Amino acid sequence: MATQVPEITFKTRVRDASLDGDNPFRWQDVTSSDIFKDKSIVVLALPGAFTPTCSSTHLPGFEAKYDELKAKGVDEVYCLSVNDAFTMFQWSKNLGVEKVKMLPDGNACFTRLMGMLVKKENLGFGDRTWRYSMHVVDGEIKQLFAEPGLMDNCPDDPFTCSDVDTMLNAL
Numbered sequence: 001m002a003t004q005v006p007e008i009t010f011k012t013r014v015r016d017a018s019l020d021g022d023n024p025f026r027w028q029d030v031t032s033s034d035i036f037k038d039k040s041i042v043v044l045a046l047p048g049a050f051t052p053t054c055s056s057t058h059l060p061g062f063e064a065k066y067d068e069l070k071a072k073g074v075d076e077v078y079c080l081s082v083n084d085a086f087t088m089f090q091w092s093k094n095l096g097v098e099k100v101k102m103l104p105d106g107n108a109c110f111t112r113l114m115g116m117l118v119k120k121e122n123l124g125f126g127d128r129t130w131r132y133s134m135h136v137v138d139g140e141i142k143q144l145f146a147e148p149g150l151m152d153n154c155p156d157d158p159f160t161c162s163d164v165d166t167m168l169n170a171l
Contacts, residue, residue: 003141006113007032010103013085025089032110035103036139039075042167043103044133045116048125049083049091053159058131059095061164066099069164072171074135078103082111082128105129119152133162135171143170 088102
């Protein structure tokens with residue numbers, strides 16, 4: 001596999017100590033190059049913040065084994081979802097995520113270019129990412145673990161190969 005990650009600009013929010021008030025965050029554009037260039041990155045892509053499998057197992061698994069991933073040479077772990085920056089922040093706060101970085105793909109630009117955008121209208125979710133994880137080195141996708149059955153309005157939520165243990169075994 002010699003596929004590069006799509007080059008897009010993510011709309012993120014970052015804490016800024018120079019700002020007063022209850023919401024000391026500012027908008028910051030982050031490009032794919034900012035994230036992936038000259039780095040070894042693991043991405044887990046999840047259908048939605050606060051959803052059952054994503055919240056109970058998938059994201060917590062990567063958070064729990066973050067140090068094991070780092071020990072295998074991974075520079076950073078990102079959780080991507082087709083949600084806005086505010087939702088991603090509150091979700092990570094709710095789950096106590098401190099190590100995995102949240103990556104909002106609110107406009108689904110990255111997901112669409114990855115070929116992973118699916119409709120989940122059967123659940124009232126609209127367009128979302130298909131569940132997958134990948135290892136990216138200097139922008140090149142080295143390993144991609146996409147759940148089987150990629151389709152619009154999938155009647156179930158497969159979670160068989162995009163988990164942290166599969167990733168750890170592959171590194």
